[in-house]
């Protein structure tokens with residue numbers, strides 16, 4: 001079966017000596033490797049400040065706290081995402097207000113977001129679903145017009161860009177996840193990219209129990225609630241080695257995605273996404289909209305191609321039942337959206353086989 005997702009790891013002979021070195025270095029907690037990883041990620045993304053953490057969920061939580069989100073506030077979000085985007089909002093005690101999606105991309109719709117803004121809205125969470133950047137231009141306008149912080153959950157979109165600049169610096173907060181199946185994995189981990197140096201300094205405190213690492217324990221006087229969210233030197237070392245391969249790995253996703261954009265156009269009963277102007281996806285998953293989705297999935301699976309819609313719309317989980325909302329575009333999209341394999345492991349012969357199989361019909 002050609003898989004839909006697959007973990008990329010550097011060759012054993014490159015990664016293992018580095019891992020061995022750090023494991024027996026006597027310093028496996030947060031230290032020099034973490035500092036170097038943060039600075040290399042910031043360079044890679046062109047982002048002013050990158051705070052490494054132990055997961056994308058931790059990065060989202062810190063962003064929500066820095067945005068001032070508290071119990072009883074409202075946070076606008078999308079149900080078309082992986083669950084942590086929204087379980088973490090719940091964790092703050094805030095109420096989630098669902099916005100509908102754009103039918104062209106499946107991404108959160110700026111017009112609907114604007115309709116849902118109230119005096120209680122403390123933050124807006126947008127997700128570059130499947131690696132396709134959201135309507136960044138419109139959301140930047142919304143962030144400025146209403147002075148409500150936008151948290152970009154770019155967990156699926158490492159290496160995607162807008163206006164020729166990689167995601168990571170377009171909003172006050174951008175979050176990436178480095179869990180097992182993302183473009184870059186550190187086994188588990190994440191980063192929070194921030195524009196403001198002041199918030200970066202606060203974020204460092206929240207990441208580690210509220211303790212200021214530049215002072216001794218005796219000099220510290222904890223004033224903010226912090227958590228154990230830091231990355232350690234072992235995960236950071238994996239990340240540092242991964243970064244050497246990332247340009248090449250991400251370009252494989254993009255090359256395959258562009259191949260499908262070209263060769264799956266004009267196929268009856270199948271529609272492609274229509275990306276926003278000046279955006280380049282990093283195609284974590286390749287999404288198509290098809291008529292008779294169950295049959296499409298079955299036929300391709302029978303031909304050895306893993307195909308699925310992967311995520312459950314989050315508003316259907318019982319935990320989010322209080323946020324019920326009318327989302328007609330998502331209702332429509334759900335009938336047809338599906339993902340096909342597109343990542344670094346897809347070679348030329350695979351993608352040709354996938355296109356030819358689809359062309360034969362379902």
Ligand SMILES: Cc1ncc(COP(=O)(O)O)c(C=O)c1O
Nearest residue numbers: 055056057082084085155177179
């Ligand atoms: C869109 C999205 N947001 C957030 C997360 C949370 O990331 P992590 O698993 O690193 O906590 C994930 C990962 O599953 C994700 O896919």
